[in-house]
Amino acid sequence: MDILNFLLEPLSYDFMVRALATTAIAAVVCAVLSCWLVLIGWSLMGDAVSHAVLPGVVLAYIVGAPFALGALVFALIAVTMIGVVRNTSRVKEDAAIGIVFTSLFALGLVLISVTPSQTDLNHIIFGNLLGVSIPDLIQVVVLGVVAFAILIFKRRDLTLYAFDPTHAHAIGLSPKRLGALLLGLLALTSVVALQTVGVVLVVAMLIIPGATAYLLTDRFSRMLVIAPVISVVCSMAGIYLSYYLDTASGAMVVVTQGAVFAVVYLFSPRQGLIGTRMARARRKRALATA
Amino acid sequence: MSHPAIVVDNVTVHYGDVLALDGASLSLDHSRICGLVGMNGSGKSTLFKTIMGMVKPDSGRVLINGHAPVKSRKEAGIGYVPQSEDVDWAFPLSVRDVVMMGRYGQLGFTRRPRKADRDAVGQALERVELSDFADRQIGQLSGGQKKRAFVARGIAQGATMMLLDEPFAGVDKRSEATITRLLRELAADGATILVSTHDLHALPQLCDEAVLLMRRVLMHGSPDMVLRPENLAMAFGLDVMNRD
Numbered sequence: 441m442d443i444l445n446f447l448l449e450p451l452s453y454d455f456m457v458r459a460l461a462t463t464a465i466a467a468v469v470c471a472v473l474s475c476w477l478v479l480i481g482w483s484l485m486g487d488a489v490s491h492a493v494l495p496g497v498v499l500a501y502i503v504g505a506p507f508a509l510g511a512l513v514f515a516l517i518a519v520t521m522i523g524v525v526r527n528t529s530r531v532k533e534d535a536a537i538g539i540v541f542t543s544l545f546a547l548g549l550v551l552i553s554v555t556p557s558q559t560d561l562n563h564i565i566f567g568n569l570l571g572v573s574i575p576d577l578i579q580v581v582v583l584g585v586v587a588f589a590i591l592i593f594k595r596r597d598l599t600l601y602a603f604d605p606t607h608a609h610a611i612g613l614s615p616k617r618l619g620a621l622l623l624g625l626l627a628l629t630s631v632v633a634l635q636t637v638g639v640v641l642v643v644a645m646l647i648i649p650g651a652t653a654y655l656l657t658d659r660f661s662r663m664l665v666i667a668p669v670i671s672v673v674c675s676m677a678g679i680y681l682s683y684y685l686d687t688a689s690g691a692m693v694v695v696t697q698g699a700v701f702a703v704v705y706l707f708s709p710r711q712g713l714i715g716t717r718m719a720r721a722r723r724k725r726a727l728a729t730a
Numbered sequence: 731m732s733h734p735a736i737v738v739d740n741v742t743v744h745y746g747d748v749l750a751l752d753g754a755s756l757s758l759d760h761s762r763i764c765g766l767v768g769m770n771g772s773g774k775s776t777l778f779k780t781i782m783g784m785v786k787p788d789s790g791r792v793l794i795n796g797h798a799p800v801k802s803r804k805e806a807g808i809g810y811v812p813q814s815e816d817v818d819w820a821f822p823l824s825v826r827d828v829v830m831m832g833r834y835g836q837l838g839f840t841r842r843p844r845k846a847d848r849d850a851v852g853q854a855l856e857r858v859e860l861s862d863f864a865d866r867q868i869g870q871l872s873g874g875q876k877k878r879a880f881v882a883r884g885i886a887q888g889a890t891m892m893l894l895d896e897p898f899a900g901v902d903k904r905s906e907a908t909i910t911r912l913l914r915e916l917a918a919d920g921a922t923i924l925v926s927t928h929d930l931h932a933l934p935q936l937c938d939e940a941v942l943l944m945r946r947v948l949m950h951g952s953p954d955m956v957l958r959p960e961n962l963a964m965a966f967g968l969d970v971m972n973r974d
Contacts, residue, residue: 479818479821479822593839593840594840595840596834596840596841596842597834597841599823600831600834602821603818603821603823603828603831604812604817604831606779606782606784606810606812606816607810607812607831607883608834609782609783609784610782610783610808610809610810611804611807611832611834611835611887612804612835613834613835654822657822658822658824658867659822659823659824659827659867660821660822660823660827662822663822
């Protein structure tokens with residue numbers, strides 16, 4: 441089979457086209473957001489919020505409201521509860537996060553188990569990439585574009601917030617509001633990525649691309665390009681692999697992203713374990729011949 | 731200009747059960763450099779954060795140019811040079827990026843810099859002698875250069891007040907002299923400068939006045955007076971005389 445055929449054959453199926461489109465959008469938005477999450481140190485928060493939106497999504501399904509609305513409400517509840525537990529008891533933040541998000545996630549599972557149309561809702565947990573409907577796709581496009589636009593328009597403020605919230609405050613910006621904006625976008629983005637990889641694996645798409653890009657550059661503006669490019673390429677590769685190997689598509693996307701991170705971790709010329717040594721050896725050789 | 735630049739009026743701050751500031755009062759005039767002396771936990775950083783409005787006092791108030799700081803803080807322009815430990819030096823930003831952040835308060839919705847902003851950043855970098863390092867990642871500077879980068883951010887901001895938290899920690903003597911000269915120039919231009927420091931030797935050359943802080947202001951006067959051993963003993967406890 442030649443390479444063109446390899447790439448084109450899956451595209452003859454409408455469901456594959458929709459899967460690829462959905463994944464590409466989710467990959468871009470998640471990757472852009474991940475740049476801030478890994479720098480602020482909010483990876484665990486990303487994990488928490490992406491899990492805690494589950495009951496919100498299920499309740500939204502039951503009452504026929506938009507998923508994003510339910511997700512936002514429960515993201516807010518989760519973040520508030522984490523803050524309250526941390527600030528008003530001797531329990532530390534990581535434990536507070538662990539308690540709140542697992543409890544809310546479990547509540548979501550309970551709600552799914554008592555809601556009649558079970559097949560649909562189980563897809564929220566593991567994603568249902570190959571069953572993306574046209575309305576699903578439209579929702580992903582709308583939410584994705586909104587989240588992406590806000591992130592890009594406000595990128596400088598968000599970076600300032602991540603780097604130096606005290607200075608942000610001193611020049612009249614509100615670090616609290618910027619933090620809340622980022623958390624809100626995290627909730628929105630979680631909904632976008634639900635379709636692709638499901639609640640359980642969303643966090644991978646929210647962390648791995650940013651972390652990978654961080655190992656490749658010293659410029660935040662470049663991270664914002666490198667992360668989505670890596671994320672989209674990995675996601676497309678993951679879906680093609682799952683098509684030909686007949687494996688779970690969402691999981692394959694995450695495995696591919698993890699594999700690329702491992703390669704960068706080892707071979708990045710700036711930060712990589714082996715890459716920096718190779719670069720040093722090259723410089724030495726160049727010196728010796730000069 | 732009839733009002734003092736900064737007034738801290740009987741400010742008390744708690745973090746949970748911990749008393750960080752206990753009725754601290756302080757008044758600073760324009761164009762002055764004031765050294766803030768006190769041991770760890772004496773409330774220096776809390777005092778800074780209260781002046782900037784990051785921390786709300788339980789009681790008492792802060793006035794900037796005679797007004798409550800909600801609006802006046804932004805108008806006055808408060809430049810802040812954080813302690814080294816408070817900065818993520820691995821953050822992927824260049825020196826120029828960091829200095830540009832000083833301009834954000836004056837920029838539009840997306841903070842896209844205009845030519846005037848790029849020029850202001852270029853001039854600020856020149857003034858702190860970092861023009862050749864503008865494109866380095868912020869963590870790849872020496873200790874003194876890092877401090878100067880943040881001073882440049884305040885200059886680009888057009889700050890009329892500068893708060894510096896331990897600017898001489900981890901800084902070599904030459905950089906210390908450069909920073910001292912720079913701050914003296916800024917004060918001569920009208921800026922009000924508050925510097926917290928452990929480095930008591932640097933105080934007389936740098937400061938017009940000094941404050942001894944131990945959760946409240948124990949003493950506010952000339953650097954020589956504040957540095958008298960019996961006064962330092964009050965702020966640091968008795969072991970100070972054997973230090974250094």
